[in-house]
Amino acid sequence: MSYSYTGNIVHLDLSSGEYWIEHPPESFYRTYWGGRALALYYMLTQMKPHTDPLSPENLLIFATGILAGVPAPAVPRYTVCAKSPLTGAEGEAEAGGWWGPELKRAGFDALIIKGASSTPVYLWITEGRLEIKEATYLWGKDTGTTQMMIKEELAEDKVRIAQIGPAGENLVRFANIVNELGHFNGRNGLGAVMGSKKLKAIAVRGTKNLDFYDKEKIKKITKEITQRVMVNPLSRGLHELGTPGTVRGFYEAGCLPSFNWTTGYFPEGENLTAETLNQTILKDTKGCYACPIRCKRVVAVDEPEFKVDPLYGGPEYESIVSLGSICGISDLRYVAKANELCNRYTLDTISTGMVIAFAMQCYQEGFLTPEDTEGTELTFGNKEALLELIKKIAYREGLGELLSQGSYRAAQKIGKGAEKFIHQVKGQEIAMHDPRLKTGVGLSYALTDYGPDHMKAPHDPFFKDKEAVGVKEMSGLGILDPVSPTELGEKKVTLFKLLDLYWTVFNILGVCDFGYVPRSVGTMDELLEIIRSATGWKTSWFELMKVGERSINMARLFNAWEGFTPQDDTLPQVFFHPFPDGPLAGELAINREDFQRAIRLRYELMGWDPNTGLPTPAKLIELGLDWLLEKEEELREKRKRDI
Numbered sequence: 198m199s200y201s202y203t204g205n206i207v208h209l210d211l212s213s214g215e216y217w218i219e220h221p222p223e224s225f226y227r228t229y230w231g232g233r234a235l236a237l238y239y240m241l242t243q244m245k246p247h248t249d250p251l252s253p254e255n256l257l258i259f260a261t262g263i264l265a266g267v268p269a270p271a272v273p274r275y276t277v278c279a280k281s282p283l284t285g286a287e288g289e290a291e292a293g294g295w296w297g298p299e300l301k302r303a304g305f306d307a308l309i310i311k312g313a314s315s316t317p318v319y320l321w322i323t324e325g326r327l328e329i330k331e332a333t334y335l336w337g338k339d340t341g342t343t344q345m346m347i348k349e350e351l352a353e354d355k356v357r358i359a360q361i362g363p364a365g366e367n368l369v370r371f372a373n374i375v376n377e378l379g380h381f382n383g384r385n386g387l388g389a390v391m392g393s394k395k396l397k398a399i400a401v402r403g404t405k406n407l408d409f410y411d412k413e414k415i416k417k418i419t420k421e422i423t424q425r426v427m428v429n430p431l432s433r434g435l436h437e438l439g440t441p442g443t444v445r446g447f448y449e450a451g452c453l454p455s456f457n458w459t460t461g462y463f464p465e466g467e468n469l470t471a472e473t474l475n476q477t478i479l480k481d482t483k484g485c486y487a488c489p490i491r492c493k494r495v496v497a498v499d500e501p502e503f504k505v506d507p508l509y510g511g512p513e514y515e516s517i518v519s520l521g522s523i524c525g526i527s528d529l530r531y532v533a534k535a536n537e538l539c540n541r542y543t544l545d546t547i548s549t550g551m552v553i554a555f556a557m558q559c560y561q562e563g564f565l566t567p568e569d570t571e572g573t574e575l576t577f578g579n580k581e582a583l584l585e586l587i588k589k590i591a592y593r594e595g596l597g598e599l600l601s602q603g604s605y606r607a608a609q610k611i612g613k614g615a616e617k618f619i620h621q622v623k624g625q626e627i628a629m630h631d632p633r634l635k636t637g638v639g640l641s642y643a644l645t646d647y648g649p650d651h652m653k654a655p656h657d658p659f660f661k662d663k664e665a666v667g668v669k670e671m672s673g674l675g676i677l678d679p680v681s682p683t684e685l686g687e688k689k690v691t692l693f694k695l696l697d698l699y700w701t702v703f704n705i706l707g708v709c710d711f712g713y714v715p716r717s718v719g720t721m722d723e724l725l726e727i728i729r730s731a732t733g734w735k736t737s738w739f740e741l742m743k744v745g746e747r748s749i750n751m752a753r754l755f756n757a758w759e760g761f762t763p764q765d766d767t768l769p770q771v772f773f774h775p776f777p778d779g780p781l782a783g784e785l786a787i788n789r790e791d792f793q794r795a796i797r798l799r800y801e802l803m804g805w806d807p808n809t810g811l812p813t814p815a816k817l818i819e820l821g822l823d824w825l826l827e828k829e830e831e832l833r834e835k836r837k838r839d840i
């Protein structure tokens with residue numbers, strides 16, 4: 198008897214329009230558990246190395262985790278994977294909301310798409326069936342219009358829709374996928390992969406009830422967690438302020454990323470805080486499937502000459518900073534409007550803000566001229582230019598064509614040393630957390646297989662002293678002592694190796710990072726009990742972290758096939774210099790040698806060869822990945838020749 202999964206994985210060839218359903222055995226689910234681990238299995242077994250990410254040969258995989266559909270707090274997420282058109286590495290992005298649970302209730306654990314349609318289509322999935330529907334009439338429409346038209350056509354208001362807007366259709370390399378207009382598979386340009394397949398949307402409607410091993414226990418734990426949401430300071434803070442709650446601390450400390458990372462000092466930061474947002478433009482809060490925390494913002498502006506539509510939700514912390522202070526903009530109305538436009542067109546807000554800030558610095562330093570910008574004064578703080586450029590990027594018009602390729606490619610094209618103004622790892626723009634104050638996050642930026650990610654591990658301050666929640670609540674993993682957020686020695690590397698494995702499990706199972714320790718109200722024990730009660734499997738954190746480790750090693754080999762080497766596990770140059778001004782002036786440069794030593798130690802702790810960065814044969818055998826040994830040997834020989 199299978200609990201918490203359907204046993205059905207649907208494979209669709211969009212070139213022929215044919216599909217078939219695979220029924221993997223329980224051992225397959227117990228080995229990969231869903232999400233990125235399941236997706237990587239298919240990417241490694243069915244894709245050829247050096248596949249063009251925008252070609253029909255790229256696989257686009259929508260994979261739920263084993264917890265999707267469990268009526269418990271903060272477990273609604275699902276994963277989309279493909280080779281990324283932005284980085285050329287494993288591409289991956291998780292989204293919350295309802296789409297993942299709905300896919301499972303419609304009869305499938307995962308959807309694996311290859312090929313490409315010759316004309317625009319969308320998929321309609323319900324009651325274990327898949328239908329390809331004509332979507333020429335939707336092509337070019339923004340996301341709000343598309344959602345409304347699909348619901349009308351299907352005459353089904355409860356349908357959940359994952360879709361792309363014009364940026365995905367136009368193959369912008371950092372286009373994302375949006376679910377129900379408010380939950381994003383951001384980063385890595387997976388919306389462009391969807392666009393390259395002429396796949397406008399996937400509408401799902403679930404009508405089946407999923408079976409769980411011990412429903413009463415899930416109910417009991419859910420009740421207990423829900424009762425604590427408004428008592429626990431972390432979950433209460435998320436509910437009341439959302440992720441924008443982070444702005445104030447960074448702004449006051451002088452580490453709010455600003456003016457294309459030239460400073461952390463943003464004197465107008467008060468205008469971007471969650472408190473200001475709550476007092477001025479907040480209209481409502483929203484949540485995800487079965488989650489009592491409801492941390493998401495809905496904002497609105499209704500002025501005669503300026504409107505922000507609440508249909509598109511509201512900005513998270515990352516979007517406020519990337520579309521705000523990074524571009525030198527402190528008008529929250531414009532940040533909210535920019536966020537709305539990114540949602541309408543399906544642009545990743547982090548990369549969008551970062552490419553625009555890069556262009557602003559290029560303009561300021563004379564690397565771009567008024568001729569390049571079609572007369573626009575592209576100065577930091579120009580909020581009208583921000584909105585104008587977002588549209589141009591989505592439609593790849595004027596300067597938007599260059600920026601639609603991402604800052605790494607744009608800098609190469611501009612030349613003359615413009616690379617010094619970009620801040621990226623593996624070709625993807627970094628997120629809005631400064632590793633000089635959180636060296637563990639710096640390790641995540643450098644090492645994450647799908648490019649820099651601020652959500653790959655919990656952040657350093659959760660372990661800063663004896664009273665910190667990570668130290669108090671995670672002794673079950675052997676975390677007993679605090680570690681300073683800014684140190685980068687052996688203790689930090691060891692801690693973050695452990696945390697990387699722990700949070701990778703979240704991505705695989707579909708757990709939201711804001712639901713459980715150290716970030717929020719649910720405990721490690723409660724999460725484990727939910728997993729056991731859903732599946733009936735007598736699992737442990739040991740087994741689960743091995744699954745996380747398995748996926749990391751699979752991704753490591755996938756990237757090695759694509760040509761990534763230890764040189765790609767690095768940080769942008771700016772972090773090896775101290776803060777130039779503000780309260781932190783002259784402080785906190787990361788020491789290059791410490792950083793190199795940390796990376797090397799991390800390789801060794803992971804069981805990777807410190808010179809080639811490849812998993813050793815013993816590590817692959819330990820993780821049950823012996824089917825990858827031949828590939829590893831081939832890569833190892835090649836690396837030896839290259840070194």
Ligand code: SF4
Pocket residue numbers: 270271272273293294483484485488489490491492493709710711712
């Ligand atoms: S904590 Fe917020 S983002 Fe996470 S599942 Fe709950 S409502 Fe969604």
